[in-house]
Amino acid sequence: MAEAIPRYHHGNLRAELLASAERKLERTGVQGLSLRELAREIGVSHGAPRQHFPDKQALLDALAVLGLERLGCELDEALGEAEGAFADRLTVFARTYVRFATAHPALLALMFARKDRPGAPELLEANGRAFAAPVALIAGAQAAGEIDSEDPDRVAMALLATIQGLASIITGGMIGDRPVDAVVSGTIEILLRGLRPAR
Amino acid sequence: MAEAIPRYHHGNLRAELLASAERKLERTGVQGLSLRELAREIGVSHGAPRQHFPDKQALLDALAVLGLERLGCELDEALGEAEGAFADRLTVFARTYVRFATAHPALLALMFARKDRPGAPELLEANGRAFAAPVALIAGAQAAGEIDSEDPDRVAMALLATIQGLASIITGGMIGDRPVDAVVSGTIEILLRGLRPAR
DNA sequence: CTACATTTCTAGACACTGACTAGATTCTAG
DNA sequence: CTAGAATCTAGTCAGTGTCTAGAAATGTAG
DSSP states (O other): OOTTSOOSSOSOHHHHHHHHHHHHHHHHTTTTOOHHHHHHHHTOOTTGGGGTOSSHHHHHHHHHHHHHHHHHHHHHHHHHSOOSOHHHHHHHHHHHHHHHHHHOHHHHHHHTSOSSSTTOHHHHHHHHHHTHHHHHHHHHHHHTTSSOOSSHHHHHHHHHHHHHHHHHHHHTTTTTTSOHHHHHHHHHHHHHHHHSOOO | OOTTSOOSSOSOHHHHHHHHHHHHHHHHTTTTOOHHHHHHHHTOOTTGGGGTOSSHHHHHHHHHHHHHHHHHHHHHHHHHSOOSOHHHHHHHHHHHHHHHHHHOHHHHHHHTSOSSSTTOHHHHHHHHHHTHHHHHHHHHHHHTTSSOOSSHHHHHHHHHHHHHHHHHHHHTTTTTTSOHHHHHHHHHHHHHHHHSOOO
C-alpha cells in the first residue's frame, strides 16, 4: 500500500468511495451501506463524501451507472466472440447476464430501480448502452429471418423479460437446487422454438 | 372513527401497524419506512411496535407474507373462474400477476427478497401457497397433453420466470409507453408457441 | 373479590445515520 | 505571487433502530 501517508487532499476520493461502496454493497445490501462508515474506512472525515455526491442516492445512482457499464462490457465481450447460430449466441447472452446477476445481486437491484425518477436520465442512458449488443443481436436475427419478426419490438421485449425473470428467480433463491445453466438454456430453448419462423 | 379515545392498550396494534406500514410502503419505498413514524401516526409510543415485531426486518417479513397471501388469493380467484383453453387461463394468470406487481411494486420487492435467509421459512412457505394455483394449472396442462412435458419442472420454471420478468421490466419503467396488456399477451403467445407439443 | 403473573405500553437512553454549516487547507490559473 | 476554486475537517441537528426499566391494563387462579 502506497496510501500510508494521509494527505489533506485524498486525490482520488470519488473513485475510492465507489469502489469501497460496491464492495460493501455486495456484503451487506443497500440497508447496510453507510456513508460515514465508508469515510471512516477510507480515512477521511464524515463530511468529505458530500463533495463528490450531494446525496446518498447520488452515490447509489453512480454505483448503478458503473454496474450498467460493466455489465455492458461483459455483454459486448461475450457476444463479440460468440460465433454460430442465433440460438447459441442468445444462450451466451442469457448465461452472461444471469452470471452477472447472481454475482452482484444487490448491484442489480440498484440498476433496476425505477428509471422514471428525477435525476435518473443518465441511468436510462447507461441502460440503453449496456443492452446495445443484445438488442443488436436480436435485431440482426430478425433481419436475417432467423426468428419471427412480425413485431420486432415485442419479440425483443419477450426475450429480455424472460432473461431478467430468470435472474430474478435465481437471485431470489427460488430456483432451489436446480442447476442454473440447465434452467437457463432450457428456458431459452422453449422461447426459441416459439420464435422459429412459421416457415 | 370510533378510535378517537386513546386507551392504554390499543388492542389491535399489530394489525394496524401492518396496515399503516403497507400504505406507507407503496408511497415511499422501504427506505422511507420508519417504525417511529408509524408509531407516531397510530398514536402510540415509539417502543410499542417492539412488542409485536422484535425487529424492523420482522415487520417487513410479515408484510411480505401478507402480500404473498393476498397475491395467492387474487390468483386463486382469477384462475378459479377462468374458463377455456390452457392458453387463455395462462394469460389470465400473467395479467393478474402483472397487475398485482404494478399495483404494489415495493411490496413485490419485499416478497422477492432472498428466501434462503435465517427466519424466512414462513416466507418460503407463503411463497409456495401463493403460487399453488398457477403451478397446478401448468401441471394440469402437462398432464392433459396441452403443452410439452418432457421436463415438467423446466417448463414451469420457464413460465414463472418469464412472467416475473415481465413484471420486473414493467415496474422498472423499461416498458416505455408500450401498452402493458399487449406486451404481456404477446410474450405469452410466443412462449405457448414454443410449448406446443411437437405432435 | 383479591392477589398474582402476563401482556402491553411508556419513557428514557444510546449509538448511529444523513444532511447542513462554517471554516481551514490545498490546489490551480492568471 | 496571489486570488479564487476545489477539497477536506469539525461541529451540529433532527431522526432512526434497538435496548432497558418500569408503569398500566388484562387475564387468571384461589
